[in-house]
Amino acid sequence: MSTIRYTEASVRVPTTTGARTILHPLTLELTESSVALIGANGSGKSTIARLVNGLVEPTSGTVEVDGLDVVRQGAAVRRKVGFVFTDPAAQLVMPTAGEDIALSLRRTHPDKHERLAAAERVLADHGLEGFGERSVHGLSGGERQLLALAGVLATGPDVVVADEPTTLLDLANSRRVGDLLMSLPQQLVLVTHDLELAARCERALVVADGRIVHDGSAAEAVERYRSIA
Amino acid sequence: MTSHASALLGAYVPGRSWLHRLPAGAKLLGLFAAGLVTMLWRGPAASVAVLVVAVAVFTSTGASWRLTLRGLRGLAITLALLAAFHAWQNGPGRAVEIVGDLLALILLATALTVTTPVQDLIDAIVLGLRPLERLGLRTEPIALAFSLMIRAIPSTLLIAEETRDAAIARGLQRDPRARLTPLVIRVVRRARETGDALHARGIGDD
Numbered sequence: 304m305s306t307i308r309y310t311e312a313s314v315r316v317p318t319t320t321g322a323r324t325i326l327h328p329l330t331l332e333l334t335e336s337s338v339a340l341i342g343a344n345g346s347g348k349s350t351i352a353r354l355v356n357g358l359v360e361p362t363s364g365t366v367e368v369d370g371l372d373v374v375r376q377g378a379a380v381r382r383k384v385g386f387v388f389t390d391p392a393a394q395l396v397m398p399t400a401g402e403d404i405a406l407s408l409r410r411t412h413p414d415k416h417e418r419l420a421a422a423e424r425v426l427a428d429h430g431l432e433g434f435g436e437r438s439v440h441g442l443s444g445g446e447r448q449l450l451a452l453a454g455v456l457a458t459g460p461d462v463v464v465a466d467e468p469t470t471l472l473d474l475a476n477s478r479r480v481g482d483l484l485m486s487l488p489q490q491l492v493l494v495t496h497d498l499e500l501a502a503r504c505e506r507a508l509v510v511a512d513g514r515i516v517h518d519g520s521a522a523e524a525v526e527r528y529r530s531i532a
Numbered sequence: 533m534t535s536h537a538s539a540l541l542g543a544y545v546p547g548r549s550w551l552h553r554l555p556a557g558a559k560l561l562g563l564f565a566a567g568l569v570t571m572l573w574r575g576p577a578a579s580v581a582v583l584v585v586a587v588a589v590f591t592s593t594g595a596s597w598r599l600t601l602r603g604l605r606g607l608a609i610t611l612a613l614l615a616a617f618h619a620w621q622n623g624p625g626r627a628v629e630i631v632g633d634l635l636a637l638i639l640l641a642t643a644l645t646v647t648t649p650v651q652d653l654i655d656a657i658v659l660g661l662r663p664l665e666r667l668g669l670r671t672e673p674i675a676l677a678f679s680l681m682i683r684a685i686p687s688t689l690l691i692a693e694e695t696r697d698a699a700i701a702r703g704l705q706r707d708p709r710a711r712l713t714p715l716v717i718r719v720v721r722r723a724r725e726t727g728d729a730l731h732a733r734g735i736g737d738d
Contacts, residue, residue: 388729
């Protein structure tokens with residue numbers, strides 16, 4: 304597993320009256336195979352997740368993945384870290400499923416025909432066989448999120464960060480995506496409101512007001528979150 | 533995505549028409565040439581002639597007219613306003629010319645996108661721009677921007693439909709602020725989300 308290290312990492316955003324702290328200085332090391340981040344909306348859990356691949360840069364302190372600084376060595380970090388967003392419609396940037404997977408494969412498969420063939424294999428591996436020429440608009444919510452996840456996994460990341468990946472899905476698709484995430488060989492950092500899914504992680508952090516207020520086993524963390532929610 | 537939002541400048545629809553078989557570069561050049569013709573061949577009769585050709589070309593692709601016409605409904609207000617303005621300012625002949633040219637180019641562009649996978653369009657653009665690489669131009673970001681533009685059209689139309697529905701649900705269908713303000717905010721937000729997604733996927737890191 305990779306080592307994700309936050310060292311006094313904080314995030315502040317400018318406001319009309321000065322600055323607002325989104326994340327108070329955080330020192331933390333994540334080495335477990337799966338780590339859940341749970342907490343109320345606006346608590347700062349997505350910020351902690353977005354720091355991992357430089358989508359958010361720390362105002363002070365550092366964040367490293369396997370010793371690579373997410374700001375100074377951002378490109379190398381993004382090759383190691385895949386990110387799954389809440390709304391796959393924003394994540395899928397190409398018109399068809401096959402083309403979107405092919406976009407992820409452009410570095411590893413320079414030849415167009417090989418790339419499209421590899422994209423079909425990736426789709427088949429994730430239960431989306433024959434979807435290559437389907438418009439991403441025509442897919443169901445669950446299919447879109449599976450496609451977004453397949454696009455991330457196609458790049459061969461060491462770490463997958465998923466920011467509320469099941470929030471927009473119905474129960475069946477939520478289970479399908481959740482099961483796939485929990486079965487990944489990659490290290491998983493999961494932001495979620497699904498406490499059942501969080502409870503399946505090896506470690507869980509409860510976030511409130513930009514601070515980690517509990518860090519421990521998932522079962523304990525879920526109990527703690529229920530007590531403060 | 534509602535069907536009519538995705539129909540305009542729609543996604544690729546596999547088929548075996550002559551336009552499907554034509555190379556993407558030739559189709560792009562054809563669209564460019566059509567644009568030139570509409571600029572250089574003036575007058576309402578010329579516009580009607582180009583529109584007839586565009587209708588014939590689009591019909592030959594086998595794409596759904598029903599879905600395309602539903603998609604065009606979103607542009608009907610713009611076209612009607614344009615026609616009214618030009619009829620008032622420059623006479624009905626000019627109105628026919630402007631609207632006819634626009635409709636013809638929209639149909640031809642739709643014929644291009646429904647018969648050509650975006651990857652083929654990107655490859656054709658990269659090939660066309662390749663001579664400029666000697667001057668230090670990076671062609672891949674330009675090609676990607678082109679495909680993102682095509683992708684953004686149905687997404688933006690969907691947001692416009694949702695915003696309109698929300699305004700109607702609140703009884704504010706006649707208030708342009710209730711329709712335009714959330715539309716602009718959501719389109720900008722979607723653009724930022726797409727930027728984040730591209731960033732997260734390492735696009736631009738190469």
